[in-house]
Amino acid sequence: MQTAEDVLGYWLDEVNEADWYRQDDAIDATIRERFLSTWQRAADGHLGLWLTCPSETLAYIILTDQFPRNMFRASGEAFSTDALALAAAKMAIDRDWDLRIDAPGRQFFYLPLMHSENLADQDRAVRLFHTRMPDAGAANLDHARAHRAIIRSFGRFPYRNDALDRPTTAAEASFLRDGGYGAMLRQVMAANA
Structure with missing residues (x-):
């Protein structure tokens, strides 16, 4: 299983910002290979400890909001953990944890709201x-x-x-x-x- 630091290191440091929002089969495959089992643990409710500080909450949100869009592109499963990401984002924003993360990473606290159909x-x-x-x-x-x-x-x-x-x-x-x-x-x- 990957750690919160692994998620942040990959998404914020290894992946270029320009690649965050475009379709790239190689990135999709890398995310599936490296983070699918960690995402599944989050989906099954086993990563609650990640929701205890700003940086790990950010990693949880990226794992449950961004990564499924890459791993399961064009499938309903791409949105299957949106509710988890949205709840984590709202909790973090209410605690002003988003303000403890610099841009451009801060935007990932707000994307679950933007992905919501509410x-x-x-x-x-x-x-x-x-x-x-x-x-x-x-x-x-x-x-x-x-x-x-x-x-x-x-x-x-x-x-x-x-x-x-x-x-x-x-x-x-x-x-x-x-x-x-x-x-x-x-x-x-x-x-x-």
């Missing part, structure tokens, strides 16, 4: 990026606003429907056909330029 979580993500990471650039805030706009429009992320075996509505199909997330991001960026 509008209140989306509003909080936008607020946190705006107030607690103002110097990190507009990109994070624009992405948070785009996620919120999609939840405002549909109440869920339509691009997850296939992976979660959910039916797609006509409005969602039109959104996906017309550029989906990328189109929404461009609208948000234009509106806030």
